[in-house]
Amino acid sequence: DAGVTQSPTHLIKTRGQQVTLRCSPKSGHDTVSWYQQALGQGPQFIFQYYEEEERQRGNFPDRFSGHQFPNYSSELNVNALLLGDSALYLCASSLTDRGRTEKLFFGSGTQLSVL
Amino acid sequence: LAKTTQPISMDSYEGQEVNITCSHNNIATNDYITWYQQFPSQGPRFIIQGYKTKVTNEVASLFIPADRKSSTLSLPRVSLSDTAVYYCLANAGNMLTFGGGTRLMVKP
Numbered sequence: 001d002a003g004v005t006q007s008p009t010h011l012i013k014t015r016g017q018q019v020t021l022r023c024s025p026k027s028g029h030d031t032v033s034w035y036q037q038a039l040g041q042g043p044q045f046i047f048q049y050y051e052e053e054e055r056q057r058g059n060f061p062d063r064f065s066g067h068q069f070p071n072y073s074s075e076l077n078v079n080a081l082l083l084g085d086s087a088l089y090l091c092a093s094s095l096t097d098r099g100r101t102e103k104l105f106f107g108s109g110t111q112l113s114v115l
Numbered sequence: 116l117a118k119t120t121q122p123i124s125m126d127s128y129e130g131q132e133v134n135i136t137c138s139h140n141n142i143a144t145n146d147y148i149t150w151y152q153q154f155p156s157q158g159p160r161f162i163i164q165g166y167k168t169k170v171t172n173e174v175a176s177l178f179i180p181a182d183r184k185s186s187t188l189s190l191p192r193v194s195l196s197d198t199a200v201y202y203c204l205a206n207a208g209n210m211l212t213f214g215g216g217t218r219l220m221v222k223p
Contacts, residue, residue, distance in 0.1 A: 004158075035213075042202055042213040042214060042215045042216045043159065045210050056210055090158050090159070102164075105161065
């Protein structure tokens with residue numbers, strides 16, 4: 001049973017470019033959340049997808065967008081990259097039960113460097 | 116503004132019990148409080164989850180008072196391999212909010 005898988009593991013971009021990160025949830029999970037983790041900081045919530053819709057969103061600009069597909073996999077898109085977007089991007093999958101978020105299973109992340 | 120706060124760091128010795136408390140105001144009344152462990156270059160790993168009172172599993176206990184404004188993770192008899200960053204997570208202000216993390220250093 002595969003856990004949460006993210007691709008790519010590392011990525012280098014330049015300012016102004018666009019990037020797409022991908023996530024496959026753990027088998028049986030229907031909810032995907034994305035987090036940004038800067039070096040030495042806690043993960044910051046970007047957004048959560050459930051039933052192919054954005055259910056919750058953190059304090060991130062519209063440059064950050066996402067999508068969830070019918071097979072529950074998800075993409076995170078970031079446009080007009082800034083140096084400050086350099087971070088580890090974590091995907092977490094979970095089950096939503098009666099509106100409550102069950103425990104999150106995290107992937108190993110995508111390390112994005114913006115030069 | 117919803118916020119979760121934890122101590123920045125803690126030191127302990129092998130075999131001791133460690134308690135880490137997280138304060139979380141304005142959290143959802145119907146959602147869980149969860150604790151995670153993170154090692155360098157890895158994603159956070161689930162430790163324990165609870166809604167109220169006390170929950171215990173094979174690695175930790177979680178204490179949540181009736182007002183749910185805080186929670187305490189208890190690690191019994193820590194070992195060197197428990198050196199990591201520990202995060203609480205709560206649904207605060209309709210966002211899944213991590214605390215800033217507590218860096219636990221276990222010494223021999």
